[in-house]
Amino acid sequence: MSASTALDTLLGLKKVLDSAIEEVSAEWKAHGVPASLQDPSFTAQSPEDTLPSPRLYEATKRALGAADMLQALLRDPRDQLMACAAQYFESRALHAASIARIPDILHQASLEGKVDGLSAQELSQKTGYEENKCGLHSFHSRIMRLLATNHIFNQTGPARFSNNRTSVALINNAPLASYIDLYGGEWYASSQHLIEAFKDNSLALERAAFTRDRIYNSQGKTYWDYNDVNSARHDMFATAMSGSAQTNLFALLNDYPWDKLGKATVVDVGGGIGALSLPLLERYENLSVVIQDRESVIEQAQEHWKINLPAAVEDKRATFQVADFFQQNIVNGAEIYMLRYIMDDWNDEACIKILSAIKASMTHQSKVLIVEALLIPAWLPPSAISTLKIAPEPLLPNYGSPQRFIHCRDLNMMNLINGTERTASEMTSVVERAGLVLQKVWECRGAVHVTECVLPSST
Numbered sequence: 001m002s003a004s005t006a007l008d009t010l011l012g013l014k015k016v017l018d019s020a021i022e023e024v025s026a027e028w029k030a031h032g033v034p035a036s037l038q039d040p041s042f043t044a045q046s047p048e049d050t051l052p053s054p055r056l057y058e059a060t061k062r063a064l065g066a067a068d069m070l071q072a073l074l075r076d077p078r079d080q081l082m083a084c085a086a087q088y089f090e091s092r093a094l095h096a097a098s099i100a101r102i103p104d105i106l107h108q109a110s111l112e113g114k115v116d117g118l119s120a121q122e123l124s125q126k127t128g129y130e131e132n133k134c135g136l137h138s139f140h141s142r143i144m145r146l147l148a149t150n151h152i153f154n155q156t157g158p159a160r161f162s163n164n165r166t167s168v169a170l171i172n173n174a175p176l177a178s179y180i181d182l183y184g185g186e187w188y189a190s191s192q193h194l195i196e197a198f199k200d201n202s203l204a205l206e207r208a209a210f211t212r213d214r215i216y217n218s219q220g221k222t223y224w225d226y227n228d229v230n231s232a233r234h235d236m237f238a239t240a241m242s243g244s245a246q247t248n249l250f251a252l253l254n255d256y257p258w259d260k261l262g263k264a265t266v267v268d269v270g271g272g273i274g275a276l277s278l279p280l281l282e283r284y285e286n287l288s289v290v291i292q293d294r295e296s297v298i299e300q301a302q303e304h305w306k307i308n309l310p311a312a313v314e315d316k317r318a319t320f321q322v323a324d325f326f327q328q329n330i331v332n333g334a335e336i337y338m339l340r341y342i343m344d345d346w347n348d349e350a351c352i353k354i355l356s357a358i359k360a361s362m363t364h365q366s367k368v369l370i371v372e373a374l375l376i377p378a379w380l381p382p383s384a385i386s387t388l389k390i391a392p393e394p395l396l397p398n399y400g401s402p403q404r405f406i407h408c409r410d411l412n413m414m415n416l417i418n419g420t421e422r423t424a425s426e427m428t429s430v431v432e433r434a435g436l437v438l439q440k441v442w443e444c445r446g447a448v449h450v451t452e453c454v455l456p457s458s459t
């Protein structure tokens, strides 16, 4: 790492910010300027409309990384540490607002002509949250003013709030709200056991922090068992999975060359309800899909497709199989075996078994597509430069803040199921130990990558 002074870094960040802002504004002018941050008007924008051009995506990453690094540089280190320690209260406040559906309530108020939003008292009446819980200032005022300070909601008066561009993303958006509710609810609750889990050298599923919580684990159940016995939660999890994909779905549909596959079968291994394969079939008519999962999930998937893409079920472009991905795949010689958000659920040994079970059914025309984020750390070996885009100095090589969520997700994987996000070299090692070759990493306009693997040419 080159030793640079704080002043070098400050001026370097100015340069990065200046050029990134220049590019962002040029792209906005060319392709459309988004709503202002304070704008509470809800337009049911198609997610595809929010897919940035490659240049805008890259410039935005630089701007975000530089702005975040600037805070670390300018803040008193003690303030930086205290702010980090207290940050979970922002998450708690968002959870409280989301679970009470405050964005929908404020949206309804705006439709009724209340352009300045609602008072904390009115919000209390509509949500049942105790108005004077904390004395003079109502509970709502307190959670909402914290969120408004974090650019989620507008504060329009001493105790009055309206939606802003960020909070409108939650209007009528049950999938995203479910994802936020899982993070703020049971995933948050189990994270209190993380320190105990850190001290345990077992990577077994049932030893994860989640299963240490006796509320969930009275009979030694794992996360997936718990999902199965609680039907409301089971549905919520499936919905949340599609919510988690909202910002990267269209990047995945556009940035991998699905159209070059021709007439091909995609086996969606551990496919859930097919949150990616359904829009894939909608867009690419040469593709057909086989969704494989556990029995309870396959029932859910069939229902989901019957409602959302019945034609594909009727003409058998979409078929469904109960299958255990630790056993040899029952579809031989498919062009694509897709593993989306699967590898990060499991430790290396389990992933090697999952890949080997697919490998046994592959031909030399088959590919395994691992669709999940590759974790990019704040230090990268020179070899990574050929695989991944590296940020310019003085930014961290992984751009910093654009990678923060994936690092949080990594800890959550450990929290729930002793799973892990992987770096490019960790992924390469698992793939090679399973006897496959990592052919290419497709960087998409979002945190999720498509890692393409094939059989070695000698087999």
Ligand SMILES: C[S@@+](CC[C@H](N)C(=O)[O-])C[C@H]1O[C@@H](n2cnc3c(N)ncnc32)[C@H](O)[C@@H]1O
Binding pocket: 224, 241, 242, 269, 270, 271, 272, 273, 274, 275, 276, 292, 293, 294, 297, 323, 324, 325, 326, 339, 340, 341, 342, 345
């Ligand atoms: C994180 S979800 C991902 C679902 C889907 N691929 C997606 O991207 O929305 C993991 C999936 O793995 C499935 N799963 C877990 N163990 C499995 C097994 N042994 N065989 C097949 N599927 C399994 C779960 O039921 C769940 O649907």
